Amino acid sequence: MKSVEIKNLTYSYVDSTPVLKGVNLSVEEGEYVSIVGHNGCGKSTLCKLIIGLLVKDSGDIFVNGLELNKDNLQAIRKKVAIVFQNPDNQFIGATVEDDIAFSLENDNVPRDQMVSLVKEYATKVGMENFLTKEPGYLSGGQKQRVAIADSLVRHPDVLILDEATSMLDPSGKEEIHRLINKMREENPKLTIISITHDIEEAYGSDRIVLLHEGEIVLSCLPSELFNNTEIINKYNLSVPFVVELKKKCEELGYNVKDKNTVEELGEMIWQSK
Amino acid sequence: MAIQIKNLSYTYLKKTPNEVEALHNVSLEIPENKITAIVGHTGSGKSTLIQTLNGLITPTSGTIEFKDFVITNKEKKNKRIKELRKHISIVFQFPEYQLFEETVEKDVAFGLKNYGFKENEAIEKAHEALAKVGIDESFYKRSPFELSGGEKRRVAIAGILAIDPEVLILDEPTAGLDPVGSKIILDLIFELNKNGKTIILVTHDMDIVLNHADHVIVINDGAIAFEGKPSRLFSDDVSNYSIEIPQLFKFCKLLESHNVKIDIDKIRTIDDLVDQLRSRHG
Amino acid sequence: MDSLTFGRYAPYNTCVHRLDPRNKILMMVLLLVSIFLRVDTWSTALIFTGVIFLFLIILMIISKVSFIQLFKSMGAMWVFILFLLIIYIFIPNPTYDPTHIAFYIGTYGVNYDAFYQSGYIIFRLILMLMITMLLTSTTKPMDLTYAIEWYLTPLTLLKFPSHIVAMTLSIALRFIPTLLDETQRIMKAQASRGVDFNRGGLFKRIGALISLIIPLFVSAIGRSEELSNAMEARGYDPYGKRSRYRVLRFGWNDLLGFIIILAVFGGMLAAKIIDANFMKIDIIYLIFGAKPLF
Incomplete structure (x- = not known):
């Protein structure tokens, strides 16, 4: 089943500089798609269009078959949740519990249900001992975990991560990556669209979409993209370590066919003379 | 001249119930003309350390010496702080937040004017600094707020470079940039170092540390947990410091453990490893 | 940053902290009104403010409000006190009794009433400070906004957002x-x-x-x-229907607190009426011979 379907989407700034020039993309239910591309390629704009924070020039957006338009904006926003880049600027409540409750208040959830849901989702993201804490006393990673709880508590079908880990330190990034993996295990139907500059993270996703100057250049398996030297050089992309290592080994004259992990490549080197 | 830090301590909110000791008896030397990386997890005390280096924070005890400048815990005695900041400058994280003038060139010249340069002289030096960071002449008269994130950051760095400090401290200079933007900034930093500037780099990115740092200092809980060469650091047990060992280094260790002879101190990039493997073959 | 610590919420769990913020706002208003009740003699003024002062001291002890913070913020009032004194001393006031001069500066006679007047104002300011501190250091800012929202609710009928x-x-x-x-x-x-x-x-x-x-x-x-x-x-x-996570509850302790404050307020009001009608002899007047001002 198609989770998100985008047809011929265009968008321009007020001064009519085009940002998206006819984007077609469809994402399956439960798929984990990474969108990569340089700053200014239109990735964030695309996300904002999907949840209706911006209004498209032309084209269509469907979420689980429901078309995005003025009338069902709130319905779409219940299906799609987004976690933004800056942990501080999406923390709305005074404390962790208030912040999670904010999402539920918007959905007019009765109070007794809210109390148990807040606890349940805080526990899911491992923040159950911080319920009464204010954002000033939380680390970036913890704030982003709360932001994920804020999103998931509304039971979305699609979770968009708009560079959600880019402002975190390595341990914060690790926390979030682990949490996302756990969420996917618990709910295999959850579709994830992740905008990222973290090549290693993108390498671990189901599919990678390369966006350049408002157009989709490539949509394929991560390994396909990173082994495509022509594309890599043309769009000046960094590659994951294992891909680079494989290439270097090949240059050294090794037969790297079917060697896809660092361990396999290492074994190949130490076994040769 | 190297920067000498002796028994430096700093306590936030001293004599209140919320007192926090951010630095505890830190002594170290920051070598001249080298790239020194300062690493440690958020809240370890590394930002306090860099801020004491140019007098933004007055230490609770201890001293910092650089050339004939001495910073002590007596704030009143540190009268030459402004002059010191001309020699040791900090580029803070997200420096684009400090831009405020109407045009790019004026913003870069702002620091110079604070140090008493005449308008036209300041603008001239600003142009030099902008050329160094690769900002095209067509941008000079534009508003800094119109630029892209990466360009803003370069302009902000130019604003510090224009003052021409001997020591440049950069706090997470690539945070939030895409790989291309990051590379431009990093190349710029290494170029500056080649031309004789002492660089202090605060970063979480261990690939940068491995590839480029000459010296690395790990701060943990306000004290120095490690000081030395990057390759030595990654050979240590770093599990407590929020340090992610670079994959390249891990791979070299893996090869070593299987009796592949590698001179690990000489490996900074994957090409270094390839060279060593090649000579082994050849 | 120090200047901002005045009246900052202190996370204790005293009976004052647990009161409904709506009730606390109401009680604060009542106390403020009782401070500013006009009385006719200096002695009643002294008794009034003295009683409230003692009452507030007890409240501060109960709710663990920091006295140090109070003194610190009073320290900042020095300039203001000096300013008041200068105004009251050097600006001639026809209601002062010209025969009761404390001392002369040159040929200008400084009246006793000038000191009483500025002292009274300063004392009341300190009381105001104590009351606001009591409110803000025992109530989370967010709870205050919920209470304000509650008080504003009737205005929604007039389309007030x-x-x-x-x-x-x-x-x-x-x-x-x-x-x-x-x-x-x-x-x-x-x-x-x-x-x-x-x-x-x-x-x-x-x-x-x-x-x-x-x-x-x-x-x-x-x-x-x-x-x-x-x-x-x-x-x-903002215009949709929203449920609420935070619910304010008016409990027995709130009722008790409110009755106490009401008693204080009522006492003051009664004293004012009595004062206006019967107490024409002023103790301070007897000692210093200054005419009552109000």
Whole structure:
């Protein structure tokens, strides 16, 4: 089943500089798609269009078959949740519990249900001992975990991560990556669209979409993209370590066919003379 | 001249119930003309350390010496702080937040004017600094707020470079940039170092540390947990410091453990490893 | 940063902390009114304010409000006290009794009443300070906004957007610490460019301030845009029907507290009426021979 379907989407700034020039993309239910591309390629704009924070020039957006338009904006926003880049600027409540409750208040959830849901989702993201804490006393990673709880508590079908880990330190990034993996295990139907500059993270996703100057250049398996030297050089992309290592080994004259992990490549080197 | 830090301590909110000791008896030397990386997890005390280096924070005890400048815990005695900041400058994280003038060139010249340069002289030096960071002449008269994130950051760095400090401290200079933007900034930093500037780099990115740092200092809980060469650091047990060992280094260790002879101190990039493997073959 | 610590919420769990914030606001208003009840003689004024002072001291002890903070904020009032004294001493007041002069400065006679008057005002200011401190250090800012929202609710009938006002207030409160951090950061960044925020002439200082304010505004606007995006994305609709997570409860302790305050207020009111009608002899008047002012 198609989770998100985008047809011929265009968008321009007020001064009519085009940002998206006819984007077609469809994402399956439960798929984990990474969108990569340089700053200014239109990735964030695309996300904002999907949840209706911006209004498209032309084209269509469907979420689980429901078309995005003025009338069902709130319905779409219940299906799609987004976690933004800056942990501080999406923390709305005074404390962790208030912040999670904010999402539920918007959905007019009765109070007794809210109390148990807040606890349940805080526990899911491992923040159950911080319920009464204010954002000033939380680390970036913890704030982003709360932001994920804020999103998931509304039971979305699609979770968009708009560079959600880019402002975190390595341990914060690790926390979030682990949490996302756990969420996917618990709910295999959850579709994830992740905008990222973290090549290693993108390498671990189901599919990678390369966006350049408002157009989709490539949509394929991560390994396909990173082994495509022509594309890599043309769009000046960094590659994951294992891909680079494989290439270097090949240059050294090794037969790297079917060697896809660092361990396999290492074994190949130490076994040769 | 190297920067000498002796028994430096700093306590936030001293004599209140919320007192926090951010630095505890830190002594170290920051070598001249080298790239020194300062690493440690958020809240370890590394930002306090860099801020004491140019007098933004007055230490609770201890001293910092650089050339004939001495910073002590007596704030009143540190009268030459402004002059010191001309020699040791900090580029803070997200420096684009400090831009405020109407045009790019004026913003870069702002620091110079604070140090008493005449308008036209300041603008001239600003142009030099902008050329160094690769900002095209067509941008000079534009508003800094119109630029892209990466360009803003370069302009902000130019604003510090224009003052021409001997020591440049950069706090997470690539945070939030895409790989291309990051590379431009990093190349710029290494170029500056080649031309004789002492660089202090605060970063979480261990690939940068491995590839480029000459010296690395790990701060943990306000004290120095490690000081030395990057390759030595990654050979240590770093599990407590929020340090992610670079994959390249891990791979070299893996090869070593299987009796592949590698001179690990000489490996900074994957090409270094390839060279060593090649000579082994050849 | 020290100046901002006045009346900051102190997270204890005393019986005053547990009171309903709506009730606390109401009680505060009653106490403030009783301070400003006009009385006719200096002695009643002294008794009135003395009683309330003692009452507030007891409340401060119960609710663990820091006396040090109170003294600190009183310290900041010195300039004001001096200013009051100068005004009351040197501006001639026809209601002062010209025969009761404390001393002469040159040929100008300084009246006793001038000292009583300024002393009375200062004392009442200190009481005001104590009352507001009691409220703000025992009530979370957010609870205060919920209470304000509750008081504004009747205005919704007149199409007044009380929910939006309360939401704006609570977000402003939420972002105060964030913006303070930001201010510090920008100040440091500009200091690295040779800006001196503490020294220099007026012109230099204005320049320094501009280099702080513009970036602060730019960043605050950026933040507010991201914030509104985050709120919208989470389904926030200011005009839609929203449930509430925080519920305010008026309990037995609130009733008890309210009765106590009402008793204090009633006592003051009764005393004022009695004072106005019967107590024409002023103790202070007897001692110093100054005519009652009110």
